Amino acid sequence: MISIRHLSKTFVDPDGSHLDVLKDVSCEIQKGEVVGIIGPSGCGKSTLLRTINMMTMPTSGEILFEGENIAANGYPINKLRQRMGMVFQTFNLFEHLNVLGNITLAPMKLKGIKQEEAEKEAMQILHKVGMDDKCTAMPAELSGGQKQRIAIARCLAMHPDIMLFDEPLSALDPSMVGEVQTVIRQLAREGMTMLIATHKLKFAHDVCSRIIFMNKGQIHEEGTPKEIFENPTHSATKAFVQQIYKLWFTIEGQDFDIVEMHSQMLQFCNKYNIAHIIETAQQIINLMVLIVLADYRPLTVRLSFIEQFERVSLDFMIKDLTTSPLDNNEFTQSVLDDIRSLSKEIIEEPTKLGFRIKVFLN
Amino acid sequence: MKRLLFFIFIALCLVACNNRQKSQSKANQEILSEKDLQGKVVATLTGCSFEIDMAGRSDFKIVRQPTMSDCIASLRQGRVDAIVYDEVCFTEEMLREKGMKKAFLTEKSYPCAFACTKSNLDLVNKFNEFLAKLKSSGELNEITLRWQNCIDYTHPDMPETKDNLTGEPLLVGTAYTTAPISYMILDKWYGLEIEILNRFGEYIGRPVRYQLYDFAAEIPALQSGQIDIAAGVLFVTEERKKVLALTDVYYNCYGAFFVMDKDAQIKTGDPKLSDIRGSVRNNLVAENRWVILARGLKVTLEITLFSMLFGSILGTGLLAMRRSQRPWVRKTASVYASVIRGIPMVVLLMILFYIVLVGFSGIAVAVVAFTLTFTSSFASTMDNALLAVGNQQYEAGEAMGFTRAQIFRYITGPQALKRALPQFKGEAVSLIKNTSVVGYVAIQDLTRACDMIRARTFEAFFPLLFITIIYFLLAWLIGIFMDYIFKIAIKHLL
Numbered sequence A: 001m002i003s004i005r006h007l008s009k010t011f012v013d014p015d016g017s018h019l020d021v022l023k024d025v026s027c028e029i030q031k032g033e034v035v036g037i038i039g040p041s042g043c044g045k046s047t048l049l050r051t052i053n054m055m056t057m058p059t060s061g062e063i064l065f066e067g068e069n070i071a072a073n074g075y076p077i078n079k080l081r082q083r084m085g086m087v088f089q090t091f092n093l094f095e096h097l098n099v100l101g102n103i104t105l106a107p108m109k110l111k112g113i114k115q116e117e118a119e120k121e122a123m124q125i126l127h128k129v130g131m132d133d134k135c136t137a138m139p140a141e142l143s144g145g146q147k148q149r150i151a152i153a154r155c156l157a158m159h160p161d162i163m164l165f166d167e168p169l170s171a172l173d174p175s176m177v178g179e180v181q182t183v184i185r186q187l188a189r190e191g192m193t194m195l196i197a198t199h200k201l202k203f204a205h206d207v208c209s210r211i212i213f214m215n216k217g218q219i220h221e222e223g224t225p226k227e228i229f230e231n232p233t234h235s236a237t238k239a240f241v242q243q244i245y246k247l248w249f250t251i252e253g254q255d256f257d258i259v260e261m262h263s264q265m266l267q268f269c270n271k272y273n274i275a276h277i278i279e280t281a282q283q284i285i286n287l288m289v290l291i292v293l294a295d296y297r298p299l300t301v302r303l304s305f306i307e308q309f310e311r312v313s314l315d316f317m318i319k320d321l322t323t324s325p326l327d328n329n330e331f332t333q334s335v336l337d338d339i340r341s342l343s344k345e346i347i348e349e350p351t352k353l354g355f356r357i358k359v360f361l362n
Numbered sequence B: 001m002k003r004l005l006f007f008i009f010i011a012l013c014l015v016a017c018n019n020r021q022k023s024q025s026k027a028n029q030e031i032l033s034e035k036d037l038q039g040k041v042v043a044t045l046t047g048c049s050f051e052i053d054m055a056g057r058s059d060f061k062i063v064r065q066p067t068m069s070d071c072i073a074s075l076r077q078g079r080v081d082a083i084v085y086d087e088v089c090f091t092e093e094m095l096r097e098k099g100m101k102k103a104f105l106t107e108k109s110y111p112c113a114f115a116c117t118k119s120n121l122d123l124v125n126k127f128n129e130f131l132a133k134l135k136s137s138g139e140l141n142e143i144t145l146r147w148q149n150c151i152d153y154t155h156p157d158m159p160e161t162k163d164n165l166t167g168e169p170l171l172v173g174t175a176y177t178t179a180p181i182s183y184m185i186l187d188k189w190y191g192l193e194i195e196i197l198n199r200f201g202e203y204i205g206r207p208v209r210y211q212l213y214d215f216a217a218e219i220p221a222l223q224s225g226q227i228d229i230a231a232g233v234l235f236v237t238e239e240r241k242k243v244l245a246l247t248d249v250y251y252n253c254y255g256a257f258f259v260m261d262k263d264a265q266i267k268t269g270d271p272k273l274s275d276i277r278g279s280v281r282n283n284l285v286a287e288n289r290w291v292i293l294a295r296g297l298k299v300t301l302e303i304t305l306f307s308m309l310f311g312s313i314l315g316t317g318l319l320a321m322r323r324s325q326r327p328w329v330r331k332t333a334s335v336y337a338s339v340i341r342g343i344p345m346v347v348l349l350m351i352l353f354y355i356v357l358v359g360f361s362g363i364a365v366a367v368v369a370f371t372l373t374f375t376s377s378f379a380s381t382m383d384n385a386l387l388a389v390g391n392q393q394y395e396a397g398e399a400m401g402f403t404r405a406q407i408f409r410y411i412t413g414p415q416a417l418k419r420a421l422p423q424f425k426g427e428a429v430s431l432i433k434n435t436s437v438v439g440y441v442a443i444q445d446l447t448r449a450c451d452m453i454r455a456r457t458f459e460a461f462f463p464l465l466f467i468t469i470i471y472f473l474l475a476w477l478i479g480i481f482m483d484y485i486f487k488i489a490i491k492h493l494l
Helices: A045-052 A077-082 A099-111 A115-128 A144-156 A174-189 A201-207 A225-230 A235-242 A258-271 A275-292 A330-342 B002-026 B049-054 B068-076 B092-098 B118-136 B139-148 B192-204 B215-223 B238-243 B273-322 B327-342 B345-356 B362-389 B391-400 B404-441 B446-457 B461-493
Strands: A002-012 A018-029 A034-038 A060-065 A084-087 A162-166 A193-197 A210-215 A218-223 A244-251 A299-306 A311-319 A345-350 A354-360 B041-045 B061-065 B082-086 B100-116 B170-174 B183-185 B188-190 B208-212 B229-235 B251-260
Touching: A002 A045, A018 A045, A018 A218, A034 A045, A034 A201, A045 A162, A045 A193, A077 A084, A077 A099, A077 B391, A084 A144, A084 B391, A099 A115, A099 A144, A099 B404, A115 A144, A144 A174, A174 A193, A174 A201, A201 A225, A210 A225, A210 A235, A218 A225, A218 A235, A225 A235, A244 A258, A258 A275, A258 A299, A275 A299, A275 A311, A275 A330, A275 A354, A330 A345, B041 B049, B041 B068, B049 B061, B049 B082, B049 B100, B049 B229, B061 B068, B068 B082, B068 B251, B068 B446, B092 B100, B100 B118, B100 B215, B118 B139, B118 B192, B139 B192, B170 B192, B170 B215, B183 B446, B192 B208, B192 B229, B215 B229, B215 B345, B229 B251, B273 B327, B273 B362, B273 B404, B273 B446, B273 B461, B327 B362, B345 B362, B345 B404, B362 B404, B391 B404, B404 B446, B404 B461, B446 B461
Parallel strands: A034 A193, A034 A210, A084 A162, A162 A193, B041 B061, B041 B082, B170 B208, B170 B229
Antiparallel strands: A002 A018, A002 A060, A210 A218, A244 A299, A299 A311, A311 A354, A345 A354, B082 B251, B100 B229, B100 B251, B183 B188
């Protein structure tokens, strides 16, 4: 349906500096596919989406829609846009019109449908997105989730061939993500061709039939959700899809600032909503650093959080050591037993750089 | 603290100076002759012949006032010591009423003549020929005496002019609205000069049309061809002879110095109800003066509404230029806006009236001038409102396949109008207030109507109060009107 060939986009700032947002991107989108575009912030996924309906003009390359290059000069882009729905992160409902007005404006003005008919159809669409009772509400009276559902309904009223979603869930409260997801899932079931740029990996995994992973303006990897999320081939893909967040400390001598370390850990845990493990983590660190590994310096401590699996682990690494630093004496073993009772599993393993003791907290 | 003390010191100095000035002008002996004027302050009208003649005097200081009622007010408040003006401009009764008296006449008389452009010597010669006949028959003397000796506003019989004159109208400009030389009652002109000019019109078979100007604007109007003859007690001076073609002298004018009459009973204290009633009668009812105000109001409204209408239409065009995708179109629009913003309203009016749109009526020129400014302010107000509506609304429309024009019409335009409404109300009110300068180009708007009443009654307070109230009501009504228009506009756009 759409094939993108060697597409590049360079933004030139007024001061002359260049920013290559898309670098030679090529991909295909088939009818009925739900394609998720994922990647870190600034990787170009929104720009890719916006070039498909020419909201952003590409610098070079072509986009073929049903065999015609829409990036060519003189292509009737407005006619094409009428067949492509676009849902924005910030909803962009027309603030001066009520819900019905928002939905019927384009069919009435662009397709010349009579008001009565347009409103009748709008009511059917509203019913589909579960918003029949809000048909006379103004956008300002709606919650974020409701606004986004109306924005989707507004696109559906034009019977689009393809829908583009630009971060449809990112501006929503967690409590409102569900209702919008349900609507998008329903569209997927009905066979709507969709392109979704999103940060929500679980959503992409569940809804999409194909995933494109972008990084630094290029497509790194694409495949089914299973391939991308469970067996990524690139390390960048892996780090991104598993969403591993890490916090490092290196302890050089005997007297280091343990208070500072704990406060940084607290911030980290709050940031990723894992504050419930902080006490356990602090106890384990105290036991390991001050007792079990008291003689081993420099000692590197790493707190890791894998969002996808919601797994938290602590790594203790000692450089240039090939054998386990854990003694077999009774005292050490009793402390280790304590640690075992606090955690899920302890693994001792030599690595390239030294020796690592990994403690899984859950 | 130091700064505060410094300011207090300055303020005290100013108060002291002010007091000294007042005591200087109040104390000491009465002004009885020209030598008593040493070091005094004398008021007269801006641009009038006396001002031009006496500006160079070293023995006393001339201050300029826009109208005679301002001069009288200054004299009564003691800010000036005397007024110098045409000796016949106040009747005895009026002087008594104001508590003033005529102190003495100027030593010399000033010969007065009419002026034409140098290219129009034909007209000058014809007038001289006519004047010579008038003189030799003794009629000029009779006319002059008749007007000089009229004792109050009720003018002597003005000979009816024939209204079957078929020639091209003879356009006369004057800036002089003081009885008995030349003055207006409603539309009709009366006075010594007027009678002479009317007779001259008959003599050459051309109907005479009069046009009221500011003193400062009269000669430029003559030079730019707006009028054929400049009248209004023009003194014959060397400078004028150089640039203008002057007729023979038809009248010798003596100036008079008017001062406060110390013996007269000056009405002071609170105004009584009867005074107010008298003022209302004098300023509004007598000579149907309210009609002047009503006509002035009509002119003010016409200029305001037409300028707003055309300004909105052209402003939409300018807005499109400001938002054009072509840089040079945007540049043109911004140059236009900064040029218009940089020119004072009065200057713009004069440039249009005397240079660009010569031959158009004053009202047409005023509508053009205010349309130009309203166009600019309409475009910039809407531009700001569109910025406030934001790019997201635009993008939503763009992504749905609307064209730029459709997005403006259905999506961003209505929202911008709603946001811009309060500012437009302000623009409209300031437009109404700005129209008060159109008097410069010979339009009798509300402010000029007030000036004309004041020129006849020499009262400062009541006419000003009336037009203050009228302007205030206008501003209020235009706000309601704008609400209504916007409601319709937004409804219509959807």
